[in-house]
Amino acid sequence: MKPFAYQRAKDVESAVTTVAARPEASFLGGGTNLVDLMKMEVLKPELLVDVRHLVSRTIEPAHGGGLLIGAGMSNNELAADRRIRRRYPMLSQALLSGASYQLRNLATVGGNFLQRTRCPYFRDVTMPCNKREPGTGCAARDGVQRDLAVLGADASCVATHPSDMAVAMAALDAVLHTVGPSGERTIPVNELYRSPAEGPQRDTVLERGELITAVELPAAPVAAHSRYRKVRDRASYAFALVSVAAALEVRHGSVTQVRLALGGVAHKPWRATTAERALVGRPATEAGFRAAAEAELAAARPLAGNAFKVPLARNTIVSMLRDLTEGA
Amino acid sequence: MTSPNETNEPSRRAVLKAGVAGLGATMVPFGAFEALGAEPAQAAGPVTAPPAAASRGGIGAALKRVEGPLKVRGAATYAFEWPVEKPAYLYPLLSTIASGRVTSVDTRAALAEPGVLGVLTHLNAPRLAWADEPEVALLQSDRVAYHGQIVGAVIADGIETARYAAGLVKLEYAAEPVDVDLRTDRDDLRKPQHAQGFGQLPGDLMNGAPADTSAGDFAAGLASAVHRVDATYTTPVQHHNPMEPHAAVATWTDDEITLYCGSQGVSTPQELLTRAFGLEAGRLRLISPYVGGAFGSKDFSALWGTLALMGARLVPGRPVKLSFTRQQMFTLVGHRPAAIQRVRLGADARGRLVAISHDAVQETAKAKQYAEQTVQASRSMYAAPNRRTSTRIALLDVPIPTIMRGPGEATGMFALESAMDELAEKMGLDPIELRLLNEPQTHPETGQPFSSRHLKQCFEEGARRFGWKNRARKPRTRRKDGWLIGTGVAAATYPSPRLPGSTAFARVDRDGRYTVRIAAADIGTGTWTTLAQIAAEALGVPQNRVTLQIGDSSYPRASSGGFSSGMNSWGTTVYEAARALHAAVDEHGGKVPPEGIEVTVGMPDDPRLRQYEFGSYGAQFAEVRVHEDTGEIRVPRLLGVFDVGRVINPVTARSQLLGGMTWGLSMTLHEETALDHRYGHFVNNDFGGYHIAANADVGSIEVHFLDVRDPHINPMGSKGAGEIGIIGTAAAIANGAYNATGVRVRDLPLTLDKFL
Amino acid sequence: MEQKITLRVDGKERTLTVDTRTTLLDALRERLGVTSAKKGCDHGQCGACTVMLDGRRVTSCLVLAVAGDGAEVVTAAGLADGDDLHPVQKSFVAEDAFQCGYCTPGQIVSAVAMLREAKEGWPSVVSDDLDADRVVLDRAEIAERMSGNLCRCAAYVNIVTAIEKVTRP
Incomplete structure (x- = not known):
């Protein structure tokens, strides 16, 4: 150091x-x-x-029936909170899927959003990496590709975002509360992350000195019927190859509400809006789920070493939606 | 001298469920061990096993590990933890090219950093008296032979400063093209030579076996076969990753040079380093009572010892502490070499093998040839009149491979036992039946008798316990909750060698207390406990009257622990010392004089070692689940039945086998070191990227042993237990995955993408 | 850059001056001689360095010592009362839940903290009922909750048994 x-x-x-x-x-x-x-x-x-001791470690009710989560809470404290477990189970499960109990006791909610990529070329200072040293090139693209992105990547960077929590937060339309040099503001999680095409060296739109103080979870009754599923190379204590956060409401055989986000596939938690649009108002059938997943993944541009993530993501989405339908 | 368990009847077969409860174990009281860990500063004196108080002990007793109470408090002292006055910290600097030369070195910024005491590079490192062994010598020239080679080191007052300043050393390189591609169509593949004993002996392969063998006419045999299998299997680079990083603490004074050094044996590294530094014999003392895992990575290589000693020379008067980082361990302490294996089997209409061939192409380093006995199991497992095996190596710009748990057979039996499953599947035969049909009476190549080989009983016992008869014969027919379920089986074998060169000291005092001293090691295998049990039985006294001393090179020389040779080598030697001591007591008319009696004896030769084939055997069963949607693979149940001869301690033996089987699970599902072919570096070089099985990956694992004495191998009747647990596990799981899914995966690891 | 800090380690107050770069793990091992916590990876990827920090299990290799100023630290050495071992330690010995012993102190601290978490009703990702009032520690739950502690000797089966036996005396 x-x-x-x-x-x-x-x-x-x-x-x-x-x-x-x-x-x-x-x-x-x-x-x-x-x-x-x-x-x-x-x-x-x-x-x-x-700043750990400065930032709130409690959860308070937010207007509109949501919750305002102190950004200083540990990942485990948030996962164990009764309100989260009952109203947003996918968030609890996402948190509990991440890292280990030891790490989650240290890691804060605010910090979780700002994890850097686990791309091994980013983590090795002897390798070229546009995210670490702009202009040096991307060693990962033609290197070991298993963990790389299939969606939203750019020639300059194919890194993935490693967070599980943020995937559930993206599905839940969570909003960050920040304090920066120019005062307080709010940033939807789905607008937090910059595209690598805008320059991979900056992961987020946060300004220098801007601190996440809280995360607001809007009320989302559909989220009470939700799950997070993490597919990885080990049964525990490993980053996602693909993960899916899904919430589903089915009435009279048709999808009335759905939330869907993917992890492990892009530089950010990937809100699957195309799939959501394809699902709502249509019959809750396996064929419909598959078509929606394929619509979302049509934009995928996999590399040889991570091409499996596309069928894996598709199958995991279908499997999750099927399970949520059956459990409805 | 004969324990009640001992019998010369090899046919006595008691299947012991290797559980802990109910075996009459005596708990070791917790109070007796203060001198070991609690005051480690004093332990530069003899390191002594805590006495197994109140226990009769002896072979077969289910004793708890004697050092257990120390380990659960974290009070057992590992290499880096030995307290020394005012230590300096050394941080190694590794090459960032895979091939070429260091052309310039600029240490100014590093030396200017406050707290930096010195910088070692090839320009100022001590010239070694023996510099041509790349697993011992370093910094002797500007050559870079692999990515991640030691090219320098910084020594500083603080651990943080040393590491930071290492980054300030500026090195320039002349890089040469990188060649790390292992392919079978390379035109420069060669037959390994002189790889025996880490290249110190003339035999072709690491264990001294020939690279190639043949008998009969393989081509004609295969042509005559009714059923054939011809399949190619690949296994990747894997890394040992013991939890304790390789560490050394060196103090170099005019009187003595002391090296606390995690190692699988103390004598071998002591001798290697003595030779490298040109020291007079006995001046260097190497101490290693507790080792935080090794698995082959702390056997021959001594780089961390060399570097710590070089550091101690550079900063006279300061003890130097060195620990490799987890990342550095990926290039500096060896790996299991990647291999491509082709297996061809031919069987007659009934399933009797008429032809077997096994051809392995294995990666090794340009820096040093390492070649293992990948094809060896195919020479002895099954009877067939026509057979051949071959071994070829590709010399690449990679770090030096070395032995890793179950070297040779761990990968070789994945190939052979997968191929046997493929043959059984083709023929519609039960895979156990196929194996038993081809069980040889004598070694199929040499014709020598097996000293003991109870593979058939392992299969029968295992099949009964596992419920093998309930399996679905047709693949992809069982499913539950989205998971496809299958079962697989495979055989296991590993030789039980006795390594030469051990000597033991035994002493009896007038009060009837015994001391046994041998420079053996305990790398977690239980030597502190089991060697004391052997000593007690050999001496014919209760174990609480025996004090065992190991882990110090000032004790009589011993071989290193590896290849499941430890107990066979050390135990036999301790037995001989006990015999000699009894003889000496008899010479004194059965009385012990006031000064006591002591003897030091070498391991005896035994002509039977050349007359029989010695090996452990096992049958491995696996239940495998593969998720229909995601391809995720889980192994909820493993069951192994093992013939490891007479069991010295069912508690520690069971743990060894459990550990081996879990290693097998881990190598099958997870382990692969990814090599970047452009830069020649290992990419996933940490525990985040290189997955070993975590707790949640492991379900039920049952270990059973046939407790059958081997009549010839050694006085204990025991065979090796360290490797056998990992052998065959991969094939059993892959065969189970095939049974679950109908997908035959021939490339380890069995990651989910291969089932999508 | 150096700063003076105070830690309460295994019940004893310890004041020392550390480089700001010093981790809690290195402060314990290299400065205070508390080698019970082990360094296995130094990056939070193995769990060998697990200690309780103000009552919660953490990987001490990723905590800066200066950030831990004023904290209460418990290692496996502090769980035992001299020679009188903690029940979890006794169970690890009885079940042979280790071989080389290097990951063991971390496993034990982790297990002790895990039992507390379970008592507080903390769920895990394998909990069938995420909202259950009472956690039933079956083998799958124990294995998941202990997965942050790698063991290369692979004593997992015995580790789970050792913990299971503590929960059901």
């Missing part, structure tokens, strides 16, 4: 001001990803501003 200074901020405002003013400064939350990457010198901040 490059030497750095460490300070515990007194309040959110001073933390934001400090980080905004120094290009080599960074917030420190749970540290599970930041410290990991600092050890390999993928990230080399010169100042860490510890």
Whole structure:
């Protein structure tokens, strides 16, 4: 690790001001990803501003019947919360699918959104990588491709976003509350992540010094009937090859409401809006589910080493929707 | 001297369920071990096994691990944890090209970093007296032979500073083209030579076996066959990944050079390093009482010892601590080489094999040839008049491969036992029946008798316990909740070699207490407990009167633990020492004089070792589930029945076999080190990318052993148990996956994409 | 850059000056001589370094020591009362739930914390009823909840049994 200074901020405002003013400064939350990457010198901040104790660790009711989740909550605390388990089971399951209990006790909700890609070429500072060092090229595209993106990628970067939680949050239309140098704002999760075509070096639209303070989950009765399914190379403690967050409401044999998002396939949690549009108002049949999944995945541009993700994503979507229909 | 269990009748067969409960084990009291871990600073004196107090012990007793109470508190001292005064920390710097030369070195920025004590590169590293063994020597020239080779190191006051400053060393390279492609159509494949004993001995393959063999006329035999299988199987590079990284702590003073060094044996690395540094014999002392796993990766290679000693030379007066990072372990401590294997089987109308061939092409390093006995099992498993085996290697710009749990057979039996399943499937024969039909009476190539081979009983016992008769004969016929269900079976075999070169010391004091000393190692296999059990039986005394001392090179020389040779080599030697001690006591008229009596003896030769084939056997059963939609594969149940001779300790033996079977599961479902063919580097070089089985991957695993004494192998009657558990597991699972899905996967690992 | 911190480790208050880069794991092992927590991967990918930090199990290799200033740390050494082992430790010995022993202290801290989590009703991803009031720790639940601790000797079957026996004395 490059030497750095460490300070515990007194309040959110001073933390934001400090980080905004120094290009080599960074917030420190749970540290599970930041410290990991600092050890390999993928990230080399010169100042860490510890904000974990500043950011709320509670859940409060939000207007409109939703919930406002403090960004400082640990992943496990959020997963175990009764309101989440009952009203948004897919979110609980997504959290519980991620990492390990030890890591989830450290990792914060805010930090989870900002995990960097697990692309092995990004994590190896001796390799070319446009995300780590803009303009050096992408070593992954013609390298080991198993974990790479099949949707939304660009010639400059084919990395995937590793979060499980964010996939459920995307399906639930969660909204981030932030405090930045220019004040407070809200950002829908589905607008948080930048396309690699806009320059893969910046993952999100957050500005320097902008801190996630809370996440708002809108009321979504359909989410009470939802699941998260993570398909991976090991039964536990592994990143997703493909994951699916799905919520479904079926009435009189037809889909009335659906939420669908994919993980492990793109630079961001992939909200499957094409599939959702293809499902709503149509019969809840296996053929319909398959057609919707295929419509979503028509845009997929797989590489030789990750082509399996396309049928895998299709089958997992179909299987999830079938299970949710049968369990309805 | 004969325990109640001992008998010369090999036919006595008691199938012990290797459970822990009900075997009359005596718990070791927890209070007795303070001197070991709690005050490790004193342990530069003799390291002694905690006594198995209140226990009669002896062979066959289900004793708990004597060091258990230390380990559960984290108080057993591993290499990096030995307390030393004012240590300096060394961090290695690895090459970022796979082939070429270092053309320039700039250490100024690193040396300017506060706290940096020195930088080692090939320009200033000590010249070694023996520099041509690449698994021991380093920094002797500007050559780079693989990506991730040690090209320097930084030594600093702090662990963080050393690592950071290593990144400040600027190296320039002249890179040469990278060649890491393992293919069978390469025109430069060659027959391995002189790979025996890590290249120290003249035999073709690691274990001394010839690269190629043949008997009869394979082509004619195959032509005469009614049923044929011709299939090619591939296995990838795999990594040992013991939980404890390779670490060493070196102190170099005028009096003594001490190296605390995680190792599978203390004598071999002590000798290698003594030779490399040109030291007088005995000046270097290597201490390694506890090792956090090894699996072959801490056997011959001594790079971490070399580097720590070089560091200690560079900063005189400071002990130097070195631990490889998990990422560095992927290139510095060996790997299981990738292999491509073609198996051809021909059978007559009834299923008797008339022809067997097994041809392996294996990857190895340009830096050093390593060639393993991948095809060896096909020489002994099944009877057939016409047969051939061959081994070829491709020399590539890759790190040096080495032995890894079940070296040779772990991959070779995946191929052979998958092919046998394919033949059984083609013929509509039960796969167990096919195997039993071809069980040889003597070794099919040499004609030598098997000292003991109870494979048939393993299959019969296993089939009964597993419920084999209930299996669906037709593939893809059982499903539940979206999962296709199948069952598979495979045979297992691994030789039980005795390695030469062990010596043991035994002493009796006037008060009737015994001390046994041998430079053996415990890498988690249970040596602290089991060797003491052997000593107690050999001495004919209760175990609580025996003090065992191992893990220190100042003790009488011993071979390293590997190839399931540990107990056979060390136990036999300890037995001999006990005999000699008894003889010495007899010479004193049966009385022990005040100064005690002590003997030091070498391992005896035994002509029977050349007259019989020695090996462990097993039958592996697997239940496999493959998800119809996602291809996810799970192994909810494994069952193994093993013939490992007489069981020295059912608790530790069961754990060894459980561990081996879980390794088999892990290599089948998960393990593959991905090689980037452009840069020649291992891409997934951490636990996030290189998956080993996690707890949730493992379901029910049942271990059973036939407790049958081998009549000739050694005084204990015991055969090897370290490797046999991993052998055949992969084939049993792949065969089960075929039975579940109808999809035959011939390429490990069995990842979900192969079933989509 | 250095800072002074205070940790309460296995019941003892320890004050030390650390480089800001020092992890909690290295502070324990290299500075305080508390080697019970092990370094297996240094990246949160194996669980050998698991300790309880203010009552919750964490991978201490990813915690900066300066960020842990003021915290209460419990290692496997602190779970035992001298020679009197914690019930989970006793069960690990009785079931031979380890071989080389290197991952073992982390497994044990993890198991002790896991039993607490289960008591608090925390679910897992394999829980059939995500909203159940009471967690029933069957083998699948134990295995999932212990999957953050890798064991290369592969004592998993015995680890699960050792924990199972503690839950059902």
